[in-house]
Amino acid sequence: MNPSTVRRHTLGTLAAALLGLALPLAHAQEPWPSKPVTLVTPFAPGSGPDAVLRLVGEKLGKLWNQRVLVDNKPGGGGFLAIDAAKRAPADGYTLLQLDSEHLAALPLLYKSRNFETLKAFEPTGILFRTPFMLAVAADSPWKTVGDLIAAGKAKPGSISFGSWGVGSPGHLGGEELELRAGLDMQHIPYRDVGQLYGSVGAGDLHWAFGSIPSSQGAYKAGKLRYLAVAAPRRIAQLPDVPTLAEAGGPPLEINSFVVLVAPRGLPAAVRDKIHADVAKAVAEPDIQARFNTFAFETLPWSPAEIEKQAAAKAKVYAELVKRKSISLE
Structure with missing residues (x-):
């Protein structure tokens, strides 16, 4: 094989190798997303x-x-x-x-x-x-979170709170309120959110945390009252509802x-x-x-x-x- 042929063969091999490297590189740089x-x-x-x-x-x-x-x-x-x-x-x-x-x-x-x-x-x-609201029945005797805490301390174990399941933020938030306020309460988990707030509104359950979308049906129907929002500041959507701290509770953020x-x-x-x-x-x-x-x-x-x-x-x-x-x- 003469030198000219060798040179052409070498260049051809090198070009093929470079092309082989370029193809996966181009594939790797394919813009994302290229499919659903x-x-x-x-x-x-x-x-x-x-x-x-x-x-x-x-x-x-x-x-x-x-x-x-x-x-x-x-x-x-x-x-x-x-x-x-x-x-x-x-x-x-x-x-x-x-x-x-x-x-x-x-x-x-x-x-x-x-x-x-x-x-x-x-x-x-x-x-x-x-954020989560602390909801009670519209006709609950408690007007503030301080009232709820006082009732719980007067009769330990007498207050029930509900949530939409064990380990939910409503449950763990209630446990944190219990701990920080020095209470002893009963947790009752529900599978159905509508049933949960229906029970609060009917007085079968003393209180529950709830987001606005999850509890607004019962709230707008006049069955619930919000004692507080578990946030550092009041929210613009419900400016008359105090924070937990303003309502006589511990300064918790439940969200x-x-x-x-x-x-x-x-x-x-x-x-x-x-x-x-x-x-x-x-x-x-x-x-x-x-x-x-x-x-x-x-x-x-x-x-x-x-x-x-x-x-x-x-x-x-x-x-x-x-x-x-x-x-x-």
Whole structure:
């Protein structure tokens, strides 16, 4: 083989090798998303978090020029949705909606599973945070939270409070109020939110925490009265309702925040894009108008801040769970 032929052969081989390297590189740099994105949620269709997810999903679909599908998998304490999302590749095409209790309380309530939510998933965006109102029957003799506490201390064990399930923010919030106020109360979990606030309104249950959307039906029907909002400041939607501290209770913040997460290992560029686009979506005027109706708060939290806030909640919940040996196993 003459030198000219060798040179052509070498150059041809080099070109083919470079092309072979370039093809996977071009594939790796393919813009995300290039196919539909699925949002898995443990919340039932028609629930508050589901409604928000669908609204945000529509906005994201327009931003991404892709279909965004919502896959409801309620049940199993959230594990049906969690297990489905956990099996998906860490490529951003499967995201999971969770609340702060899935992040912070679930590992404490299911200890034998040895599962830590934020070791399996990483936050990609925050949707909203909701404060909780302390609701009693409209004809309750208690006019303030101080009245409730005084009644509870006068007769320990006589006051009942309800929630929408063991380990829910309504339950853990009630346990925190009990601890900080030095009370002894009975917790009664309900499966149906409507039945929960119906029982409070009928006087079968003394009180319950509730978000505005979950309790507003009974409130607007005149069956409930709000003694306080468990927040550091009054909310614009109900300016006449005092904070817990103003109403004679301890200065507690009882709330829940809802986020989108992805399986760990998501490429940083994809994570950053999802985070930025979720922030754009929730900032849209029509979504903000809906949020304002329900006192949902938009937060500028980074993925790192979401993890920090979840860790702070987990610290509080660990104390409450240990105190009463609360478990879902």
